[in-house]
Amino acid sequence: MAEAPRKSYYDILGVPPEADTKVIKDAYRRAARAAHPDLGGSAEQFHDVAVAYETLSDPQRRERYDADTGRTRRASAGTASAAGSSRTPSGPHPSAGTRVEDEDAAKSPPDYLPPFSPSAPPAVPLILAGRQVHGSPRQPGMFARRSSGVRARIDGELRTAALLDRALLPTYPAARLVNGIEFDDREKTTAGHVLLAGYRMAVIDSFTAAPGNFAWDGRSLRHQGRSVDLQLPRTVRAVQDLFPECNVAGWVVIHGAPDNPFAPVIDVPPGFDRSSTAVVQVVNAGTAVRTIRSFLSSGPAPNVVQLPVLARLLASAGS
Structure with missing residues (x-):
């Protein structure tokens, strides 16, 4: 036929x-x-x-x-x-019947999409596409640094970048971490970090914990009884609109003592399901690596690097 x-x-x-x-x-x-x-x-x-x-x-x-x-x-x-x-230069491409999933992604080399050839160069130079870390957390002006909230965010973003570089990227060759994002959309949406792998994107904000524990019930974050305004849900919605080809979810990482990534700085209600697939999760540093990796690697073809998506992220990254 x-x-x-x-x-x-x-x-x-x-x-x-x-x-x-x-x-x-x-x-x-x-x-x-x-x-x-x-x-x-x-x-x-x-x-x-x-x-x-x-x-x-x-x-x-x-x-x-x-x-x-x-x-x-x-x-x-x-x-x-x-x-x-x-479609041939980068080798066979994952299809619905040959998907690489879960822990296989950690052992698989990156597969670049779309494939490229001399007549169709990649959207990102290969020397950049091969790097796992791009950009750096944005630094505020001199006066903004005096604010305790700004200092907590800066410290948190620096610790998160170091954590992901140390604990997640070495075991996930296809993951690409882009720091210090500011998108050129109407709202000038910002994000501390974006992790891209396959068809999934993790948007991450972070800060160091102030004295006293935080309380998280899956919908609202409170600190010593007072509500904390989270920007991340709005950021996730904006990023999802900007990248409809990706499944976008968000993480707020709260860092406690530097020597204890599992410090119990976040209280949750009895029976709270930490493994639920919420649009936004609030976690400590130790839980962040496990849950972000699980989200990225459980998607289809998680060892793919989408070059057009990476190019747009790099154009929005801090230097």
């Missing part, structure tokens, strides 16, 4: 060949959500969506693609061959 003709990149995104950049971007967001492996799609489907967007959103790549295909709605056999050749 003859194989069905391969869909063109325009068909994959559901746009006409004359679509402008905004239409293509909007279509990509819809297609990425529909194809996302965490939402019923597959790594193979998401790969096709990512490659289609990377090609059609770049004027030069799109021009070459249109010349090769004659801007037809349905790709020919020759087009299928050309499109297929762009």
